[in-house]
Amino acid sequence: MSDITKQSLTELVENIKNKKLSSTDVTKAFIQRSEKSSELNAYITDDFAPALDKAKKFDQNPNLDLKLPGIPMAVKDLFCTKNVKTTAGSKILNNFVPTYESTVTENIWNEGAILLGKLNCDEFAMGSSNETSHFGNVQNPIDKNLVPGGSSGGSASAVAGQLTPITIGTDTGGSIRQPASFTGIVGLKPTYGSCSRYGIVAFASSLDQAGPMAQNVKDCALLQEVISTYDSKDSTSINFKRNHYSKELTKNIKGKKIGIPKEYRVDGMPKEIEDLWQKGIQYVKDCGAETIDISLPHTSYALPTYYIVAPAEASSNLARYDGVKYGYRAKGENLIDMYEKTRSEGFGAEVQRRIMIGTYVLSSGYYDAYYLKAQKVRKLIKNDFDEAYKKVDAILTPSTPSSAFKIGEKTNDPVSMYLNDIFTVPVNLAGLPGISIPAGHDTKGYPLGLQIIGKAFDEQNILNIAFAMEEKINFKNKITDWWIK
Amino acid sequence: MNKKNTEYLINRKDNQYEVVIGLEVHAQVLSESKLFSSSSTKFGAEPNTQVSLVDAAFPGMLPVINEFCIKQAIKTGIGLNAKINKRSVFDRKNYFYADLPQGYQISQFKDPIVGEGKVILDMPNGQKEVGIERLHLEQDAGKSIHDLDPQNTFVDLNRSGVALMEIVSKPDLRSPDEVNAYIKKLRSIMRYLGTCDGNMQEGSLRADVNVSVRPKGSKEFGTRCEIKNVNSIKFMQMAIEYEANRQVDLIEEGKTIDQETRLFDTKKNETRSMRSKEDAHDYRYFPDPDLLPLEVSEKFIEELKNDIPELPDDKKKRFIEEFKLSPYEANILVSDIDTAKYFEEVVAKMGKNKDIKLAVNWITGELFAVLNSKGLEISQSPVSAKNFAILINLIKNGTISGKIAKTVFELMIDGDKDPQKIVEEKGLKQQSDPKALEALIDKIINENREKAIEYKQGKEKLFGFFVGQAMKASGGKANPQLINEILKKKL
Numbered sequence: 001m002s003d004i005t006k007q008s009l010t011e012l013v014e015n016i017k018n019k020k021l022s023s024t025d026v027t028k029a030f031i032q033r034s035e036k037s038s039e040l041n042a043y044i045t046d047d048f049a050p051a052l053d054k055a056k057k058f059d060q061n062p063n064l065d066l067k068l069p070g071i072p073m074a075v076k077d078l079f080c081t082k083n084v085k086t087t088a089g090s091k092i093l094n095n096f097v098p099t100y101e102s103t104v105t106e107n108i109w110n111e112g113a114i115l116l117g118k119l120n121c122d123e124f125a126m127g128s129s130n131e132t133s134h135f136g137n138v139q140n141p142i143d144k145n146l147v148p149g150g151s152s153g154g155s156a157s158a159v160a161g162q163l164t165p166i167t168i169g170t171d172t173g174g175s176i177r178q179p180a181s182f183t184g185i186v187g188l189k190p191t192y193g194s195c196s197r198y199g200i201v202a203f204a205s206s207l208d209q210a211g212p213m214a215q216n217v218k219d220c221a222l223l224q225e226v227i228s229t230y231d232s233k234d235s236t237s238i239n240f241k242r243n244h245y246s247k248e249l250t251k252n253i254k255g256k257k258i259g260i261p262k263e264y265r266v267d268g269m270p271k272e273i274e275d276l277w278q279k280g281i282q283y284v285k286d287c288g289a290e291t292i293d294i295s296l297p298h299t300s301y302a303l304p305t306y307y308i309v310a311p312a313e314a315s316s317n318l319a320r321y322d323g324v325k326y327g328y329r330a331k332g333e334n335l336i337d338m339y340e341k342t343r344s345e346g347f348g349a350e351v352q353r354r355i356m357i358g359t360y361v362l363s364s365g366y367y368d369a370y371y372l373k374a375q376k377v378r379k380l381i382k383n384d385f386d387e388a389y390k391k392v393d394a395i396l397t398p399s400t401p402s403s404a405f406k407i408g409e410k411t412n413d414p415v416s417m418y419l420n421d422i423f424t425v426p427v428n429l430a431g432l433p434g435i436s437i438p439a440g441h442d443t444k445g446y447p448l449g450l451q452i453i454g455k456a457f458d459e460q461n462i463l464n465i466a467f468a469m470e471e472k473i474n475f476k477n478k479i480t481d482w483w484i485k
Numbered sequence: 486m487n488k489k490n491t492e493y494l495i496n497r498k499d500n501q502y503e504v505v506i507g508l509e510v511h512a513q514v515l516s517e518s519k520l521f522s523s524s525s526t527k528f529g530a531e532p533n534t535q536v537s538l539v540d541a542a543f544p545g546m547l548p549v550i551n552e553f554c555i556k557q558a559i560k561t562g563i564g565l566n567a568k569i570n571k572r573s574v575f576d577r578k579n580y581f582y583a584d585l586p587q588g589y590q591i592s593q594f595k596d597p598i599v600g601e602g603k604v605i606l607d608m609p610n611g612q613k614e615v616g617i618e619r620l621h622l623e624q625d626a627g628k629s630i631h632d633l634d635p636q637n638t639f640v641d642l643n644r645s646g647v648a649l650m651e652i653v654s655k656p657d658l659r660s661p662d663e664v665n666a667y668i669k670k671l672r673s674i675m676r677y678l679g680t681c682d683g684n685m686q687e688g689s690l691r692a693d694v695n696v697s698v699r700p701k702g703s704k705e706f707g708t709r710c711e712i713k714n715v716n717s718i719k720f721m722q723m724a725i726e727y728e729a730n731r732q733v734d735l736i737e738e739g740k741t742i743d744q745e746t747r748l749f750d751t752k753k754n755e756t757r758s759m760r761s762k763e764d765a766h767d768y769r770y771f772p773d774p775d776l777l778p779l780e781v782s783e784k785f786i787e788e789l790k791n792d793i794p795e796l797p798d799d800k801k802k803r804f805i806e807e808f809k810l811s812p813y814e815a816n817i818l819v820s821d822i823d824t825a826k827y828f829e830e831v832v833a834k835m836g837k838n839k840d841i842k843l844a845v846n847w848i849t850g851e852l853f854a855v856l857n858s859k860g861l862e863i864s865q866s867p868v869s870a871k872n873f874a875i876l877i878n879l880i881k882n883g884t885i886s887g888k889i890a891k892t893v894f895e896l897m898i899d900g901d902k903d904p905q906k907i908v909e910e911k912g913l914k915q916q917s918d919p920k921a922l923e924a925l926i927d928k929i930i931n932e933n934r935e936k937a938i939e940y941k942q943g944k945e946k947l948f949g950f951f952v953g954q955a956m957k958a959s960g961g962k963a964n965p966q967l968i969n970e971i972l973k974k975k976l
Binding site: 093099201232235312313316318324325 | 541542543545546548549587588589638640769771775776777
């Protein structure tokens with residue numbers, strides 16, 4: 001059984017198609033491992049019994065032409081799943097059961113996959129360590145008391161810990177790539193408009209994007225192929241020609257020009273990150289690509305810009321959680337009192353902080369100085385990339401400025417926590433695709449990731465580069481199963 | 486009040502004040518479904534039966550623009566002679582209320598879909614032009630119901646998300662009468678276009694009224710107050726009258742006017758403060774990140790322009806030229822699209838040898854009277870345009886007299902009967918055979934020899950007596966003109 005959970009998605013699909021494994025075998029194996037892994041706290045809600053029923057049903061009449069035939073899969077609890085509780089990691093939605101399915105998860109089930117459960121995340125995806133979840137911390141399978149990163153911390157932990165063969169997260173400022181980097185897995189944030197936002201609990205609408213988190217690049221490409229569809233229910237969904245990412249995946253990246261942006265060499269960056277980056281540069285060269293030094297001059301403004309735009313949108317997006325229609329409701333003397341109590345009790349500290357920041361930057365008198373200026377800077381950041389892409393095909397950077405940190409280490413220092421996103425937020429602001437791949441270990445043996453940023457809609461290219469580098473890096477995640485009961 | 490010069494002024498001692506009014510009209514877009522969802526917009530449904538997940542702001546739900554509503558707004562803009570903005574932006578207007586599920590209203594703030602335009606009002610002392618500042622699209626909120634339960638407020642979200650056009654006028658209006666004419670003109674234009682049904686009872690048309698006063702002749706504006714959500718023209722006029730007088734009184738007492746939002750109490754006929762400028766909401770407008778800026782092409786606008794029907798101003802001009810109507814008559818006929826339609830159908834059905842003047846008199850006279858007394862719209866007229874046209878032709882060609890026509894018309898009302906048939910069945914056809922009438926008159930003269938002699942001796946009044954007798958003898962069917970001619974000859 002333990003063999004099953006060690007297999008990659010691609011292997012499992014192959015084994016089910018060859019009838020070497022049944023969906024029931026696979027589903028059972030992941031359920032059993034998940035059940036032994038409660039210490040990771042990766043799940044908010046499990047759906048194990050129905051999953052097993054679905055697997056048995058699948059096996060009775062298996063459709064092996066599907067891309068994810070009978071594959072069990074847990075997903076981040078930000079995706080609305082029909083008849084399965086969806087909390088967004090928040091007390092305010094702790095009793096919310098959607099009557100509808102997000103487009104992204106719908107696409108996954110339509111290809112034969114089976115929901116295992118809903119994975120822990122930072123509350124409303126606001127956080128970089130999964131410590132803001134109302135449902136508690138998530139442990140990083142790499143080491144005890146280590147954060148898995150965030151906000152898709154439960155997703156990262158579940159893939160690295162082999163509780164699910166693959167998963168989906170959402171990435172607003174790095175929420176897929178940073179936890180992927182912290183847990184030694186692959187995470188792709190697609191181009192804005194690639195995956196529908198319909199049915200995903202919104203954090204910051206102009207930045208949110210769903211994407212795959214996987215054990216390897218090929219699995220990642222396969223899931224991206226499934227989830228990326230044009231959706232008329234999302235006005236920001238873009239109708240472009242989507243590749244068959246897994247079929248078209250190639251390690252041949254000869255002659256590709258890879259940009260190395262000098263502005264990502266930030267003050268105080270640990271030497272091991274710098275070393276990792278240099279190694280990455282060597283890897284791409286070994287693959288036959290060419291590296292070119294480039295400049296993205298407005299990079300240092302990305303983080304402050306992000307922490308204006310994202311909270312502004314969030315403050316408005318979260319106004320609907322008012323206790324009137326669904327979710328948590330506190331008793332109040334009158335409407336205003338009910339609102340205040342519901343929202344004070346229902347939202348955690350980090351969410352409240354961001355609502356306040358967002359409300360402030362949108363207030364009359366401050367709007368021009370903050371929100372409007374941030375929008376202008378956002379445009380400049382995008383222009384930086386446009387300019388760079390005249391010379392290069394992709395950009396290589398570290399994924400994060402450090403490896404995973406200890407639980408509680410940064411909870412009292414929000415700014416230091418926000419600095420985690422320094423290499424990932426520019427990508428969201430510019431709406432570009434970015435992938436994090438595991439590329440090495442730090443001195444403590446914790447994984448470190450490298451990020452490849454692509455042109456808009458050029459997911460295939462960064463997947464190919466990642467695929468080529470993956471072979472050279474030959475990364476092995478050091479999982480000891482310390483949490484297994 | 487000074488009615489001289491038809492100027493609306495408020496007098497206090499030696500001072501005269503002019504009233505300055507601007508309107509923000511909220512017109513519900515005539516559409517099957519809501520602005521950002523596919524729920525029905527039908528009025529009067531059971532509470533909360535026309536609510537989609539988008540309208541109720543469920544997590545992860547996203548707005549998708551209803552293209553038909555965009556077309557309706559652009560058409561209205563064209564009808565208001567306004568600039569159509571090829572790029573417009575939907576913004577979020579953020580505030581908390583129980584009947585606002587999203588916690589924000591999607592509206593247009595900086596970049597509305599329609600820019601400056603104008604409408605022409607026909608006032609008794611001539612035409613008046615009123616400037617339009619802008620027209621923007623926005624979602625309606627739901628409805629809070631406070632009086633069904635002593636403890637709780639109920640919320641009905643059927644209206645939540647319905648498309649509204651907010652039409653903002655320039656502060657060009659100067660009296661309650663002009664406001665009346667302005668609202669009616671807007672309503673008329675939108676009904677011609679089919680972009681708003683203008684039904685004020687159902688709340689399809691309501692307005693926020695901005696009122697300020699200033700000494701007559703002053704060029705500067707006074708401090709304005711906004712009276713929220715007034716839903717009938719009569720109430721708008723009453724509210725303006727009360728509010729203008731209130732402001733003048735404050736000035737006369739040496740006090741200042743606070744810029745504030747006020748409510749009109751229809752029972753007490755007064756406005757009262759709702760919130761001051763200091764308490765005004767900070768709506769934190771910002772572009773809705775769920776919606777891309779709305780771009781429309783020149784071609785799109787041109788196609789809509791080609792789709793615009795003849796509007797009241799043009800129709801009026803044509804009626805005057807083509808049918809030789811007076812401006813007054815033309816106005817009455819064009820102001821309501823259904824009246825214009827009815828009239829034009831009557832004209833068409835009357836055929837070649839038609840008497841348009843007669844038709845106009847009958848529409849504005851007999852038909853309007855019947856509609857009024859029955860409380861019907863002309864679209865519900867008990868007499869069809871076709872039968873109405875036949876009736877007018879029967880008068881015109883002398884088949885029946887005007888007097889008989891009134892009898893026939895009354896019979897037509899019950900079940901839209903064919904007047905030709907009524908005339909035949911009831912034998913109401915006018916007697917125009919001179920020989921038959923001569924015989925009839927000979928008989929009357931014979932029976933009233935003495936009176937005939939008196940008439941000949943100079944008692945001319947008696948001519949009427951003979952006409953009356955002749956009409957009576959013919960059962961009212963005799964052609965009065967012929968009767969006159971024959972009597973003059975015989976007596």
